[in-house]
Amino acid sequence: MRLRTPAPLVAVLALALLSACGSGGSSRTIIVATTTSIQDSGLLDVLLPAFETQTGIRAKAIAVGSGAAIAMAARGDADAVFVHDPKAEAQAVAAGDLVDGVLVMTNDFLIVGPPDDPAQVRAARDAADAFRRIAVAGVPFVSRGDNSGTHAKELTLWTAVGVDPSTLSGRLESGQGMGATLTIASERRAYTLTDRATYTVLRATLALEPLFQGDAELVNPYHAYVVNPERHRGVRADLARAFVRFLVSPEAQRAIAAFGLERYGEPLFVPADPRAREEPGR
Amino acid sequence: MRVEIADLEVVRAGRTVLALERLVIGSGRVTVVLGPNGAGKTTLLRAVAGLERCRGSVTFDGRPVRPRLAVAFQRPVFLRGTVRANLALALELAGISPADREARIAEAAGVLGITALLERPASRLSAGEAQRANLARALALRAPVTLLDEPLAGIDGPARRELLGALPAAFRAGGGTVIAVTHDPAEAALLADDLVVLLDGRVHAAGPAAEILSAPPDAETVSFLGWDTIPGEGGVWAIAPGALRVGRGEVAFSLAVERATVVGGSPVVLGRIAGVPCLARLGEAPPPAPGETVSVSAPRSAVRWFPGSR
Amino acid sequence: MTLWDGVVDAFRLLGRGDPYLLDVVRRTVLVSGAATVLALVGGVPLGYLLARTRWPGRALILAAVHTGMGLPPVIVGLVFYLLLARSGPLGRLELLYTPQAMVAAQVAIAAPLVVSFAAAAFQSLPDELGDLLHVLGAGRMRRLWLLAREARLGLLAAVMAGFGAIVSEVGAALTVGGNLDGSTRVLTTAIVLEASRGEYARAIAFGTVLLLLVLGTNLILTAAQQRGR
Numbered sequence: 001m002r003l004r005t006p007a008p009l010v011a012v013l014a015l016a017l018l019s020a021c022g023s024g025g026s027s028r029t030i031i032v033a034t035t036t037s038i039q040d041s042g043l044l045d046v047l048l049p050a051f052e053t054q055t056g057i058r059a060k061a062i063a064v065g066s067g068a069a070i071a072m073a074a075r076g077d078a079d080a081v082f083v084h085d086p087k088a089e090a091q092a093v094a095a096g097d098l099v100d101g102v103l104v105m106t107n108d109f110l111i112v113g114p115p116d117d118p119a120q121v122r123a124a125r126d127a128a129d130a131f132r133r134i135a136v137a138g139v140p141f142v143s144r145g146d147n148s149g150t151h152a153k154e155l156t157l158w159t160a161v162g163v164d165p166s167t168l169s170g171r172l173e174s175g176q177g178m179g180a181t182l183t184i185a186s187e188r189r190a191y192t193l194t195d196r197a198t199y200t201v202l203r204a205t206l207a208l209e210p211l212f213q214g215d216a217e218l219v220n221p222y223h224a225y226v227v228n229p230e231r232h233r234g235v236r237a238d239l240a241r242a243f244v245r246f247l248v249s250p251e252a253q254r255a256i257a258a259f260g261l262e263r264y265g266e267p268l269f270v271p272a273d274p275r276a277r278e279e280p281g282r
Numbered sequence: 283m284r285v286e287i288a289d290l291e292v293v294r295a296g297r298t299v300l301a302l303e304r305l306v307i308g309s310g311r312v313t314v315v316l317g318p319n320g321a322g323k324t325t326l327l328r329a330v331a332g333l334e335r336c337r338g339s340v341t342f343d344g345r346p347v348r349p350r351l352a353v354a355f356q357r358p359v360f361l362r363g364t365v366r367a368n369l370a371l372a373l374e375l376a377g378i379s380p381a382d383r384e385a386r387i388a389e390a391a392g393v394l395g396i397t398a399l400l401e402r403p404a405s406r407l408s409a410g411e412a413q414r415a416n417l418a419r420a421l422a423l424r425a426p427v428t429l430l431d432e433p434l435a436g437i438d439g440p441a442r443r444e445l446l447g448a449l450p451a452a453f454r455a456g457g458g459t460v461i462a463v464t465h466d467p468a469e470a471a472l473l474a475d476d477l478v479v480l481l482d483g484r485v486h487a488a489g490p491a492a493e494i495l496s497a498p499p500d501a502e503t504v505s506f507l508g509w510d511t512i513p514g515e516g517g518v519w520a521i522a523p524g525a526l527r528v529g530r531g532e533v534a535f536s537l538a539v540e541r542a543t544v545v546g547g548s549p550v551v552l553g554r555i556a557g558v559p560c561l562a563r564l565g566e567a568p569p570p571a572p573g574e575t576v577s578v579s580a581p582r583s584a585v586r587w588f589p590g591s592r
Numbered sequence: 593m594t595l596w597d598g599v600v601d602a603f604r605l606l607g608r609g610d611p612y613l614l615d616v617v618r619r620t621v622l623v624s625g626a627a628t629v630l631a632l633v634g635g636v637p638l639g640y641l642l643a644r645t646r647w648p649g650r651a652l653i654l655a656a657v658h659t660g661m662g663l664p665p666v667i668v669g670l671v672f673y674l675l676l677a678r679s680g681p682l683g684r685l686e687l688l689y690t691p692q693a694m695v696a697a698q699v700a701i702a703a704p705l706v707v708s709f710a711a712a713a714f715q716s717l718p719d720e721l722g723d724l725l726h727v728l729g730a731g732r733m734r735r736l737w738l739l740a741r742e743a744r745l746g747l748l749a750a751v752m753a754g755f756g757a758i759v760s761e762v763g764a765a766l767t768v769g770g771n772l773d774g775s776t777r778v779l780t781t782a783i784v785l786e787a788s789r790g791e792y793a794r795a796i797a798f799g800t801v802l803l804l805l806v807l808g809t810n811l812i813l814t815a816a817q818q819r820g821r
Binding site for chain 1: 772787
């Protein structure tokens with residue numbers, strides 16, 4: 001019958017476990033609100049370590065939908081934002097939550113669907129027409145439904161053809177990331193709007209074909225911003241600016257240009273001109 | 283160690299379960315608290331142990347600080363481990379050095395007859411064995427004050443007789459004060475130096491056992507002690523158990539016979555006196571028939587009269 | 593097919609010691625392990641008090657504990673998020689998206705379970721046992737330890753319940769941790785990531801590893817629990 005209380009032992013054990021979890025926030029870290037499609041592409045796994053090596057700043061990339069990322073900025077819960085939703089970005093800039101925006105890279109959206117293309121999207125004139133054909137044919141269509149940049153673009157197109165998406169007979173909402181959405185579309189032989197990067201990464205596992213692309217409407221620009229330190233106390237503006245500058249630095253731009261080339265045979269993103277700084281909301 | 287209880291009151295759910303003005307437990311003596319179930323005996327014991335929320339005070343040799351106490355609850359409880367380990371733990375908590383522990387365990391086990399059980403897991407004891415181990419634990423502590431709740435419950439036959447003889451001596455040898463609680467007047471009679479009769483939360487009698495047992499102070503006590511209580515004119519007759527005999531004597535009564543039988547090897551007659559069931563020894567005379575009325579009597583010293591109701 | 597592929601993948605990844613998987617598993621064990629230990633340190637004494645003592649607020653605390661048991665982890669995560677975010681009252685502490693924050697949230701999830709099981713375990717002990725130890729002179733800590741040993745069956749159930757609940761939850765870990773590779777990613781959040789990418793086989797693989805982890809832990813704890821019989 002052991003007689004001594006283990007209280008000191010237990011306390012030491014707990015503290016040991018706790019500290020073994022690794023250090024939490026240190027002084028040179030920033031929170032970057034970004035999107036799931038950027039994270040899912042794997043680009044950040046290349047860029048963030050390079051950023052840390054170069055500057056000693058650790059960027060914590062929290063991936064949510066574009067809408068949620070901008071909302072985080074509006075609360076002051078992030079230091080920098082890296083998203084692709086021009087309309088929401090413009091609103092945030094106008095509201096004064098985001099400053100110092102730069103165009104980092106672009107790619108485009110594609111409309112993918114079952115190879116036999118029952119809605120005849122292949123023959124569409126433009127992106128809006130493709131969506132009209134989908135609505136008219138009543139075929140299944142999977143939407144992100146998660147306030148992401150992709151979702152925002154999808155809604156813009158439905159509006160352009162005057163269709164209320166909730167009335168579509170074949171509409172499915174995944175509420176999840178692009179990868180899961182593509183898989184659902186593949187399983188259900190449905191159409192969906194996807195960004196090129198995610199589709200390229202998953203193409204081999206999907207039973208979907210690119211059916212429409214190339215319309216100017218389908219350009220997908222990615223911008224980075226600093227959360228306005230004058231509106232939100234506690235924002236690490238200097239470190240965030242370093243991050244945004246890094247994204248358009250020659251080194252990062254070269255990395256973006258090369259990303260995916262080896263593995264998929266084509267780049268997933270097109271880097272922006274490093275010397276140009278465009279305002280969003282063209 | 284002298285234990286003094288003053289103005290003690292224990293209230294549960296709005297009901298006063300125990301109320302004592304003053305009770306003195308003599309130092310080095312075995313005091314038995316006697317009473318029926320529900321009288322508050324266990325509550326009194328727990329109050330002395332400091333386990334009850336109560337008004338009033340309990341002092342030990344005049345001081346409110348509790349000394350080391352030994353206790354054997356009505357339900358024996360042990361921790362996982364052997365009987366020896368359990369006893370050793372109690373001694374360790376009391377600050378007894380490891381060297382002394384072995385000797386005390388052996389001694390107490392010998393008195394209680396559980397030496398063969400020391401290495402057994404405590405959870406595998408029979409009820410009687412567990413109670414003896416419980417008592418051994420209390421005995422080994424040799425505490426200034428020992429509290430025993432129904433110490434011989436669950437022990438019967440030869441072991442019971444033996445313990446009734448050995449226990450008081452063993453505890454007295456330890457020099458401490460013992461407060462034992464029981465509902466059995468016979469047990470109390472054999473164990474006690476001093477007796478406290480507790481009925482319905484109140485003390486009805488307190489003093490040397492011999493005095494109280496031969497001259498109980500009131501009707502309730504007398505009734506609890508097993509005396510026959512016969513209602514009479516303006517009061518109650520109380521007859522000590524076993525005092526009635528068929529035939530003439532100092533104080534006479536009429537017994538309506540129900541039947542004759544043998545109790546404890548002696549012939550007796552069972553019947554009623556004034557409607558109250560009684561037993562009278564028969565002696566040499568032939569047994570009367572059921573339905574008859576016979577004259578029975580008891581010596582004056584065994585009969586008491588309590589004026590007033592019941 | 594995906595299901596089977598996933599299960600096979602799990603063993604393949606474990607067999608070759610896949611560094612990503614091992615990192616995630618190690619972190620899962622550390623975070624949920626630390627949270628369980630902390631929940632025990634706070635919860636067992638509280639369970640003991642609830643079982644043994646009687647004070648006016650007791651019914652209220654018991655009700656709170658039972659309500660806490662039914663709280664969805666994602667709600668707990670949300671509350672901690674709002675507290676720890678830059679814009680929240682504790683934002684200055686820079687604790688969001690750290691393993692420590694995850695541990696804190698998981699303690700909040702496990703504690704009601706631990707308290708509830710511990711209270712039941714202590715309540716199943718005979719009342720006289722605590723009284724006996726008290727009268728014989730055992731101090732409060734000693735008494736708690738001795739009674740905890742007696743109640744080990746119920747207490748080990750508390751450990752299994754608490755650990756099982758938090759090692760398999762995802763809502764709080766994701767919201768409060770941020771699923772950062774190399775610092776706050778645990779098995780459940782890794783599974784969510786793979787599923788949202790559409791990598792279902794990998795998600796199943798990680799899920800299989802999680803099940804193996806829970807199974808292994810429960811085997812060890814149950815063996816310890818039954819050894820006491």
